[in-house]
Amino acid sequence: MPVNLVAPDPASLYPVPGITLGIGSAGIKKAGRKDVLVMRLADEAHVAGVFTKNRFCAAPVQICREHLAATTPRALVVNTGNANAGTGLEGRERALKVCAALADALGTQPENILPFSTGVILEPLPYEKILSAIPAAIENLAPANWAQAAEAIMTTDVVAKASSMQVAVAGHTITITGIAKGAGMIHPNMATMLGYVACDAKVAQPLLQQLVQHAADRSFNCITIDGDTSTNDSFMLIATGQTGVEISDADSADYLVLRDAITRLSQTLAQAIVRDGEGATKFMTVQVEGGRDETECKAVGYAIGRSPLVKTAFFASDPNLGRILAAIGYAGIDDLDVDKLDLYLDDVLVATHGSRNPAYREEDGQRVMNKAEILIRVLLNRGQVTSTVWTCDFSYDYVKINADYRS
Amino acid sequence: MPVNLVAPDPASLYPVPGITLGIGSAGIKKAGRKDVLVMRLADEAHVAGVFTKNRFCAAPVQICREHLAATTPRALVVNTGNANAGTGLEGRERALKVCAALADALGTQPENILPFSTGVILEPLPYEKILSAIPAAIENLAPANWAQAAEAIMTTDVVAKASSMQVAVAGHTITITGIAKGAGMIHPNMATMLGYVACDAKVAQPLLQQLVQHAADRSFNCITIDGDTSTNDSFMLIATGQTGVEISDADSADYLVLRDAITRLSQTLAQAIVRDGEGATKFMTVQVEGGRDETECKAVGYAIGRSPLVKTAFFASDPNLGRILAAIGYAGIDDLDVDKLDLYLDDVLVATHGSRNPAYREEDGQRVMNKAEILIRVLLNRGQVTSTVWTCDFSYDYVKINADYRS
Numbered sequence: 005m006p007v008n009l010v011a012p013d014p015a016s017l018y019p020v021p022g023i024t025l026g027i028g029s030a031g032i033k034k035a036g037r038k039d040v041l042v043m044r045l046a047d048e049a050h051v052a053g054v055f056t057k058n059r060f061c062a063a064p065v066q067i068c069r070e071h072l073a074a075t076t077p078r079a080l081v082v083n084t085g086n087a088n089a090g091t092g093l094e095g096r097e098r099a100l101k102v103c104a105a106l107a108d109a110l111g112t113q114p115e116n117i118l119p120f121s122t123g124v125i126l127e128p129l130p131y132e133k134i135l136s137a138i139p140a141a142i143e144n145l146a147p148a149n150w151a152q153a154a155e156a157i158m159t160t161d162v163v164a165k166a167s168s169m170q171v172a173v174a175g176h177t178i179t180i181t182g183i184a185k186g187a188g189m190i191h192p193n194m195a196t197m198l199g200y201v202a203c204d205a206k207v208a209q210p211l212l213q214q215l216v217q218h219a220a221d222r223s224f225n226c227i228t229i230d231g232d233t234s235t236n237d238s239f240m241l242i243a244t245g246q247t248g249v250e251i252s253d254a255d256s257a258d259y260l261v262l263r264d265a266i267t268r269l270s271q272t273l274a275q276a277i278v279r280d281g282e283g284a285t286k287f288m289t290v291q292v293e294g295g296r297d298e299t300e301c302k303a304v305g306y307a308i309g310r311s312p313l314v315k316t317a318f319f320a321s322d323p324n325l326g327r328i329l330a331a332i333g334y335a336g337i338d339d340l341d342v343d344k345l346d347l348y349l350d351d352v353l354v355a356t357h358g359s360r361n362p363a364y365r366e367e368d369g370q371r372v373m374n375k376a377e378i379l380i381r382v383l384l385n386r387g388q389v390t391s392t393v394w395t396c397d398f399s400y401d402y403v404k405i406n407a408d409y410r411s
Numbered sequence: 412m413p414v415n416l417v418a419p420d421p422a423s424l425y426p427v428p429g430i431t432l433g434i435g436s437a438g439i440k441k442a443g444r445k446d447v448l449v450m451r452l453a454d455e456a457h458v459a460g461v462f463t464k465n466r467f468c469a470a471p472v473q474i475c476r477e478h479l480a481a482t483t484p485r486a487l488v489v490n491t492g493n494a495n496a497g498t499g500l501e502g503r504e505r506a507l508k509v510c511a512a513l514a515d516a517l518g519t520q521p522e523n524i525l526p527f528s529t530g531v532i533l534e535p536l537p538y539e540k541i542l543s544a545i546p547a548a549i550e551n552l553a554p555a556n557w558a559q560a561a562e563a564i565m566t567t568d569v570v571a572k573a574s575s576m577q578v579a580v581a582g583h584t585i586t587i588t589g590i591a592k593g594a595g596m597i598h599p600n601m602a603t604m605l606g607y608v609a610c611d612a613k614v615a616q617p618l619l620q621q622l623v624q625h626a627a628d629r630s631f632n633c634i635t636i637d638g639d640t641s642t643n644d645s646f647m648l649i650a651t652g653q654t655g656v657e658i659s660d661a662d663s664a665d666y667l668v669l670r671d672a673i674t675r676l677s678q679t680l681a682q683a684i685v686r687d688g689e690g691a692t693k694f695m696t697v698q699v700e701g702g703r704d705e706t707e708c709k710a711v712g713y714a715i716g717r718s719p720l721v722k723t724a725f726f727a728s729d730p731n732l733g734r735i736l737a738a739i740g741y742a743g744i745d746d747l748d749v750d751k752l753d754l755y756l757d758d759v760l761v762a763t764h765g766s767r768n769p770a771y772r773e774e775d776g777q778r779v780m781n782k783a784e785i786l787i788r789v790l791l792n793r794g795q796v797t798s799t800v801w802t803c804d805f806s807y808d809y810v811k812i813n814a815d816y817r818s
Contacts, residue, residue: 059747060740092766125733320814326532333467359499407727
């Protein structure tokens, strides 16, 4: 069961002027399943994105990168049920056929379409099914379809993920709404996830690219469920330019307000992915403080966050906290002086100067372990940098979901 | 259930002249449990070892390193049930008390004792219990106790692990016998394991150190169960010098015969750890060929071998083989040309030139997946180096064992 996460109230999701969303049923994995999403953008919109660093990146990711570099996108199309990865040249051709069909229907060029796929790897994309779903998706394009869009991109997700907010920038109200999917194959760069965040400010490239990287580094690149990264991860930021607000200076207060709002919303979506992590019963925040740099803080955070031994202990609510120390020890900081290190579980000082706090009592650890949301704080005491990773526990249901995924 | 692994027949384990083994019951975790092992060495014996690279290495590991550097060990003492890790100065003092008691009983110095511990981290070592078990262990010291010794060092192991062989070197028969433990917290450098291999040849330091490193790199450093490395891993090689054979030249044929025999026996023990991996139902050999160097081959092997998604798919006997490609893609080879890559499952060509082999049929993959032992072959086709990793699948029982371990 997702940890403190419920499906969004559709009424809470503000439409973003300049974007309409349409949903279709291609029946890729199941007949009747809504598994295709089309997002149509206003002519003034700009798009920026970050993609998986997996060398086996999927055909649609390759095409997205090329189309983003060459043109200004006018529409996005997403299918679930098939990743179109490990499919070679034929996979590229099939993705391009989807782009061509959508471009044709919308009166634009294939290069103006960004395609996305998520699902099983190494199986041919059933592109005819997707083509057959596009007319209905275009038919129901509407600004208020964010909740349905969040549902259409789900795979093993239990709960749809969407968030929305408004902020005041330069006397105008800017609307920001986003959706995301992903529940397994989650690790930074990127999580196995798709994320789409849109706002109605006007932000041109390359500032929009800078903004999406900033937000990704503090959200989707801070989560881990199983340490696996995907062939298809993509996080797209759309600025539709429909308000009068134009932001072009990275040092302006207006930019910082917008950037921080988009980052917060992206964090909410990224955390929702962890809360809905496959089989998750607990949500853990791993905060590593006192590091020399971001790299070493993140290395420690991820060593803890992806350790099966740590994650199964949290599933069992067992304060077997030595497993956290072992994970810190193999995080790869060769000159780490463990005798300086402190470990807290919420407010409980478990270990100090690298060994068990004499005042630590098992019942204090147990009290924290019984909670559904837990803060693990590691104080390296060797520098000034703090970094955070979000993760979940590792349960029977993780195995069940991933052993049964295709059946 | 362990994969094709049964407890050793005690009659198959040759005593090694120059070593006696004694077992005691300290009742560290359970009353009556045999959880203490003493190994006494002949005066002519030499010892070499490799230890965990975990920065949180346990107190006994620190002491072993110091004692090995300073003296020639006369005895080893192992306890299970408590790792004496994350225990600070007090942990060192307690381990030294165990050394002192054993040294006193054997008429030697504390520096001549190598202590080892395995079990729960971050809890004080109940050294009085160990001291109380030492007299009985000394009482029953005998050359033929290898099978009992293998049992005494088990933690979550289901099956005791031991192996024995004899080889002809320079007209003499050399006996090699070894034991190991470890079933979880297993990843190279080192697996969460203890391994002790002894032979009756005479090999002085530093050649013995070179030999143990060679064997470890091809055995215990090639296995992964959960990607966690331990605070306590130790692999010790003992040469008792009781035969007339003295080996001092690393280029001699005699050395190579001995080295290869010890390496093979170490591989058997390391594979036994994977076969008995926590919850394991399948044993997988990941062979990465055509790499530019050992590092990149191992990186690919471990990315596959520790991926929870790959491991749960094997548990389910589900040929969801795209997950292997995804793992290869995030193994960290930045210039990997995936279009050159081939993937075999046993004899079945699954993917070629980076995408699905057109002739691949799901039933062929299924046929292999149904087996208990599976070879995953990745051909990088960019160099001449081959490297192998052994791993197991990831089942409900892994979660159960690790969620319940302390209870």
